[in-house]
Amino acid sequence: MAVANNDLEKVIIQSVMEELAKKGLLSQKGKDHMMSAAMMDMPFVPNPQSEEMVTFPPQEEMQIDNPFNADAVRAMKKLTPARIGIGRAGTRPKTMSLLRFLADHAVAQDAVFLDVSDEFLQRMNLMAVQSSAGSKDEFLQRPELGRRLSEEAARKIAEKCEKNVQVQILIVDGLSSSAIEANIPDLLPALMQGLKSSGIKVGAPFFIKNGRVWVQDHVASIVNCDVVISLIGERPGLGTAESLSAYMIYRPDENTVEADRTVISNIHKGGIPPAEAGAHLTDVIKQILSAKASGVKLNQQK
Amino acid sequence: MILKAKVYNKIFAFQSLKEVMSKANEEKSGDELVGIAAKSASERVAAKLVLSNLTLEDIYNNPVIPYEEDEVTRAIYDGLNLRIYQEIKSWTVGYLREYILDHKTTGENLLHISRGLTSEMIAAVAKLMSTMDLVCGSKKIRVQSHCNTTLGIPGTLAFRCQPNHPTDSVEGMLASLKEGLAYGSGDAVIGINPVEDNVETVSRLLDTVKNFMVKWEIPTQNCVLAHVTTQMKAIEKGAPVDLVFQSIAGTQKANDAFGVSSAILDEAFALAQRKGSATGPNLMYFETGQGSEVSLDAHLGVDMMTLEARTYGFARGYRPFMTNNVSGFIGPETIYSGREVIRADLEDLFMGKLHGLPMGIAPCYTNHMKADQNDQEMGTLLCAMAGSNFFMGVPGGDDVMLSYQDTSYHDDASTREILGLRPLPEFEQWLEKMGILENGKLTERAGDPSIFDK
Numbered sequence: 001m002a003v004a005n006n007d008l009e010k011v012i013i014q015s016v017m018e019e020l021a022k023k024g025l026l027s028q029k030g031k032d033h034m035m036s037a038a039m040m041d042m043p044f045v046p047n048p049q050s051e052e053m054v055t056f057p058p059q060e061e062m063q064i065d066n067p068f069n070a071d072a073v074r075a076m077k078k079l080t081p082a083r084i085g086i087g088r089a090g091t092r093p094k095t096m097s098l099l100r101f102l103a104d105h106a107v108a109q110d111a112v113f114l115d116v117s118d119e120f121l122q123r124m125n126l127m128a129v130q131s132s133a134g135s136k137d138e139f140l141q142r143p144e145l146g147r148r149l150s151e152e153a154a155r156k157i158a159e160k161c162e163k164n165v166q167v168q169i170l171i172v173d174g175l176s177s178s179a180i181e182a183n184i185p186d187l188l189p190a191l192m193q194g195l196k197s198s199g200i201k202v203g204a205p206f207f208i209k210n211g212r213v214w215v216q217d218h219v220a221s222i223v224n225c226d227v228v229i230s231l232i233g234e235r236p237g238l239g240t241a242e243s244l245s246a247y248m249i250y251r252p253d254e255n256t257v258e259a260d261r262t263v264i265s266n267i268h269k270g271g272i273p274p275a276e277a278g279a280h281l282t283d284v285i286k287q288i289l290s291a292k293a294s295g296v297k298l299n300q301q302k
Numbered sequence: 303m304i305l306k307a308k309v310y311n312k313i314f315a316f317q318s319l320k321e322v323m324s325k326a327n328e329e330k331s332g333d334e335l336v337g338i339a340a341k342s343a344s345e346r347v348a349a350k351l352v353l354s355n356l357t358l359e360d361i362y363n364n365p366v367i368p369y370e371e372d373e374v375t376r377a378i379y380d381g382l383n384l385r386i387y388q389e390i391k392s393w394t395v396g397y398l399r400e401y402i403l404d405h406k407t408t409g410e411n412l413l414h415i416s417r418g419l420t421s422e423m424i425a426a427v428a429k430l431m432s433t434m435d436l437v438c439g440s441k442k443i444r445v446q447s448h449c450n451t452t453l454g455i456p457g458t459l460a461f462r463c464q465p466n467h468p469t470d471s472v473e474g475m476l477a478s479l480k481e482g483l484a485y486g487s488g489d490a491v492i493g494i495n496p497v498e499d500n501v502e503t504v505s506r507l508l509d510t511v512k513n514f515m516v517k518w519e520i521p522t523q524n525c526v527l528a529h530v531t532t533q534m535k536a537i538e539k540g541a542p543v544d545l546v547f548q549s550i551a552g553t554q555k556a557n558d559a560f561g562v563s564s565a566i567l568d569e570a571f572a573l574a575q576r577k578g579s580a581t582g583p584n585l586m587y588f589e590t591g592q593g594s595e596v597s598l599d600a601h602l603g604v605d606m607m608t609l610e611a612r613t614y615g616f617a618r619g620y621r622p623f624m625t626n627n628v629s630g631f632i633g634p635e636t637i638y639s640g641r642e643v644i645r646a647d648l649e650d651l652f653m654g655k656l657h658g659l660p661m662g663i664a665p666c667y668t669n670h671m672k673a674d675q676n677d678q679e680m681g682t683l684l685c686a687m688a689g690s691n692f693f694m695g696v697p698g699g700d701d702v703m704l705s706y707q708d709t710s711y712h713d714d715a716s717t718r719e720i721l722g723l724r725p726l727p728e729f730e731q732w733l734e735k736m737g738i739l740e741n742g743k744l745t746e747r748a749g750d751p752s753i754f755d756k
């Protein structure tokens with residue numbers, strides 16, 4: 001009924017308009033406009049099969065209205081992942097920038113709760129142990145649990161790991177498992193290779209689930225290594241959830257303070273690329289070994 | 303000292319001032335984590351009631367961490383004006399709250415008694431204050447400081463432009479800096495967090511920003527937020543440092559973890575005076591925030607808010623140009639939600655100002671917290687109304703290196719326009735000269751970084 005009605009309406013409007021046009025009272029443009037207004041009353045029938053959808057314009061698109069030098073803005077956008085050249089609506093962001101921000105926030109929030117997959121650990125041939133934090137919620141709310149190995153983990157490490165090595169490498173999920181899966185495949189071989197070709201004795205790397213930075217002290221107390229290095233997921237950002245840090249310390253003990261650690265952060269494809277980081281970390285570890293110190297104490301000696 | 307209170311038919315007894323202080327706090331996850339938060343809403347009120355009746359002298363006599371054991375406590379007590387303290391020591395905390403809010407009490411009056419208040423007294427009164435109380439109290443106090451330009455002038459609101467880059471790329475950093483300046487952000491300082499904490503990187507960034515400031519005649523100050531010892535080495539090697547930065551905390555143990563002490567800060571301040579590039583006399587930039595002591599297991603059983611006040615007590619001896627509070631930067635273990643961040647920001651702004659510090663706030667959140675952009679924007683507006691001297695300016699609100707969200711260049715311009723606030727005077731003139739700002743409003747040309755690319 002509605003369709004028939006609408007058709008009827010259309011026919012009436014069309015004939016009226018033709019009359020008006022004949023008398024020179026309506027231009028073609030006006031006619032089109034009125035016709036499309038009439039069409040809008042058509043009931044909307046969604047078509048779930050349609051391929052049409054709304055999505056974000058490409059990130060690199062320059063969003064400034066009437067820029068002074070559009071090419072310069074485009075070039076600047078290539079130099080940084082930061083949200084620049086995004087224009088404005090008054091003093092506020094444009095609609096697409098606002099919505100993209102919300103989307104990136106949603107993705108980053110989810111990233112915190114992902115686990116490193118078993119398949120990945122097998123592929124990388126990594127023994128897996130866990131901190132005392134049993135779940136992600138517990139891990140997030142009780143940092144002290146992520147700083148100690150579970151009893152079972154401590155036992156397993158004591159049993160399986162080589163003792164008195166120079167360097168023990170740990171892969172720790174921390175606040176981002178995506179950082180582990182994205183960087184370890186390139187970073188770990190490069191680092192192992194770098195250390196071994198420098199004649200440094202390295203224990204077999206292994207993985208710690210729900211771990212924080214300080215868990216490396218617990219491991220060092222069991223394996224009795226000179227340097228322990230944790231490749232650990234940083235908190236995920238809006239720009240990337242794949243950023244990894246390397247925290248290193250020389251022979252931690254009960255007097256260790258945070259400033260005794262050396263950290264290299266922002267290892268990811270948009271930061272320090274993982275393969276390059278392997279060589280860089282090798283250099284840093286060599287410095288730590290020869291200075292027998294890390295962190296601020298190491299810098300003081302430089 | 304009465305440590306017992308009756309709330310209707312229930313009686314609550316507390317063991318120490320320290321316990322009263324922590325239980326009087328509004329809810330925060332960090333206090334709960336440490337196990338020192340009130341167990342119920344009634345217990346919280348009881349603690350506030352006990353606190354309101356304590357005198358400033360009671361608090362003076364019971365520092366939450368003993369003088370002999372902690373250099374932060376020593377800085378607080380050694381820096382106190384005893385004459386002013388003597389005059390007000392019989393006041394109760396409840397009376398102090400009403401004195402602060404009284405119409406007759408001016409900002410000048412508050413800065414005067416400030417010198418006779420220990421950090422714990424300031425924390426105590428803030429624990430009795432609601433959101434609007436904190437805004438009213440904060441708004442009265444204006445603290446000005448001078449490095450190359452003057453921060454904190456009434457009617458102004460300044461911003462740190464924070465053009466961080468994930469590889470310290472100079473060109474990438476400059477791109478974000480230009481965008482920020484084009485929105486009017488950067489009058490407080492152009493401050494970069496370097497990825498690599500070494501003298502070469504730090505010097506390179508300092509030189510680049512300084513040259514840019516000179517070339518475009520930008521009246522502001524530069525700073526690279528590496529560890530203080532790295533900046534000191536850079537100064538020794540001739541790098542131009544206007545402001546020396548350091549993160550600080552409210553216990554000696556936490557400062558040890560940060561690799562700082564009053565001896566190191568004394569040395570840094572002296573070096574900035576002798577070899578720094580700025581006019582001064584204020585040459586230090588501190589960052590603080592509730593929760594760092596908890597996250598480093600260096601809280602000694604003291605609540606986060608009191609520790610934050612102690613941090614300000616430690617800072618004030620160095621007459622900083624700016625003190626920036628970043629509660630909300632760490633994560634849900636210390637500050638769980640947007641609501642907790644907003645509360646912390648207002649507490650910190652008020653406590654910092656009552657210490658006589660030139661305070662700014664970074665209303666911020668991380669992606670593992672229960673907070674979002676709406677919370678962040680509410681916090682920003684409230685703190686601006688409360689008279690924060692400055693905020694941060696981050697491209698699109700997203701720091702691509704530190705991975706957290708903070709006020710954006712857009713928020714900077716918006717906050718000024720909403721509240722009718724102006725940039726610092728010299729910087730406003732510069733913005734007008736550049737055609738970015740006119741009568742306090744962004745022009746058509748604003749927001750376009752390519753105006754610097756002729």
Ligand code: B12
Nearest residue numbers: 174212213234235258261265495496497499529549560597
């Ligand atoms: C959060 C954070 C902090 C928090 C730490 C609290 C916490 N629970 O994480 C606070 C605010 C306390 C902090 C302080 C400082 N930080 Co910080 N911090 C970060 C940040 C943004 C994220 C860290 C993260 O994701 N950790 C992962 C989780 C799993 O670790 P966690 O076990 O939960 O927490 C530990 C680490 O975060 C560690 N940590 C955090 N920062 C630093 C810095 C150093 C030098 C060390 C040794 C350890 C350390 O402390 C926590 C407790 O053990 C990084 C930036 C980044 N992209 O990674 C910068 C970063 C690591 N920090 C940095 C700096 C310089 C500092 C300060 C030295 C600043 C100063 N001048 O005082 C201080 C003091 C640090 C110390 N010695 O304790 C630099 C390090 C540069 C370098 N190569 O040395 C980074 C890379 C940021 C930057 N580029 O400026 N920081």
